[in-house]
Amino acid sequence: MAATSNPPAAAMPRHLAIIMDGNGRWARQRFLPRPFGHREGVKAVRRVVNACVDRGIEILTLFAFSSENWRRPAWEVNLLMKLFLISLRREISALQQNKVRIRFIGERSAFADSLQAAIHAAETATANNTAITLVIAANYGGRWDIVQAARQLAREVQQGLLTPEQITAEQFDRRLSLHDLPEPDLFIRTGSEQRISNFLLWQLAYTELYFTDRLWPDFDAADLDRACAAFAQRQRRFGQTGEQVEQVEQVERGRSA
Ligand code: FPP
Numbered sequence: 001m002a003a004t005s006n007p008p009a010a011a012m013p014r015h016l017a018i019i020m021d022g023n024g025r026w027a028r029q030r031f032l033p034r035p036f037g038h039r040e041g042v043k044a045v046r047r048v049v050n051a052c053v054d055r056g057i058e059i060l061t062l063f064a065f066s067s068e069n070w071r072r073p074a075w076e077v078n079l080l081m082k083l084f085l086i087s088l089r090r091e092i093s094a095l096q097q098n099k100v101r102i103r104f105i106g107e108r109s110a111f112a113d114s115l116q117a118a119i120h121a122a123e124t125a126t127a128n129n130t131a132i133t134l135v136i137a138a139n140y141g142g143r144w145d146i147v148q149a150a151r152q153l154a155r156e157v158q159q160g161l162l163t164p165e166q167i168t169a170e171q172f173d174r175r176l177s178l179h180d181l182p183e184p185d186l187f188i189r190t191g192s193e194q195r196i197s198n199f200l201l202w203q204l205a206y207t208e209l210y211f212t213d214r215l216w217p218d219f220d221a222a223d224l225d226r227a228c229a230a231f232a233q234r235q236r237r238f239g240q241t242g243e244q245v246e247q248v249e250q251v252e253r254g255r256s257a
Pocket of ligand 1: 020022025026045062063064069083084087088216
C-alpha cells in the first residue's frame with residue numbers, strides 16, 4: 001500500500017476496483033448460451049477502460065477470474081481461458097494506442113503456457129504506458145494474497161531477516177500483490193449481489209462500496225458516472241470523526257483558495 005489516500009470531497013476515485021458480475025444472466029435473459037454474455041463482458045471491459053481514462057481514473061482493477069471460478073463446468077472454464085487469451089492478443093495494440101499499462105495479479109502458474117506467455121508479453125509491452133494502470137485479477141483470491149504474504153514473511157523470519165515483532169501492517173502490506181499502488185477508493189459490483197467474494201480483502205478495508213443491479217455487459221459510462229457521483233457524496237473518515245474530517249477539508253479549501 002502506498003499510504004491510504006484521503007481524497008477531498010467530490011473527488012474522483014484514483015483507484016477503482018470492479019467485480020464484473022452478471023454475464024451469464026445477461027445471456028439467459030436473451031435466451032442465449034452463457035458464452036455470449038462473456039463476449040459482451042469483454043466489450044464492456046473495453047468501454048469502461050476508455051471511460052476511466054477519460055475521467056482521469058489512474059488505476060482500474062478488474063476481477064476477471066477468481067480462485068474459486070475453477071469450480072465452474074470445465075467447458076466454461078476453457079471458454080473463459082480462450083477468451084482471455086484471444087482478448088489479450090487482440091487488444092494489445094489498442095492498449096498501446098491508449099497508453100494503458102496492463103498488469104496481472106493472481107497465481108498465474110495455473111494457466112496454460114500460451115496464456116502465461118501472452119500475459120507476460122502484454123505486461124512487458126505496456127510497462128511504460130501512463131494513461132491508466134489496468135490490473136486484471138486472474139486466478140486471484142484475497143485469501144490467497146494474504147497467505148502468500150504470510151509465507152514470505154515467515155520465510156524472512158526463518159532466514160533471520162526480520163523478527164516477529166517487526167511484522168506490522170505496513171510490512172505485511174508490502175508483500176501483497178498491489179503493494180505499490182494506492183488502495184481502491186471505490187469498489188463497484190454489478191449484477192445485484194452484495195458481497196466481496198474473496199476479492200481484495202485486505203485492500204478494501206476503507207474502500208467505499210457501491211452495488212448496482214446493472215448486469216456487467218450493460219455497464220457503461222453513464223453507470224460509471226452514477227457510481228462516481230455516489231462516491232463523491234460519501235465522507236471518508238478512516239476512523240476519524242466527521243467533525244475532524246470537515247476541519248481538515250476546510251483547511252485544504254483555505255489553502256487552495
Ligand atoms: C461473472 O459473470 C463474470 C466472470 C466470472 C468472468 C468475467 C470475465 C469477463 C468479463 C470477460 C473478460 C475479461 C477480461 C479481462 C478480458 P457470471 O458468469 O458469474 O454471471 P452470472 O452471475 O449472471 O452467471
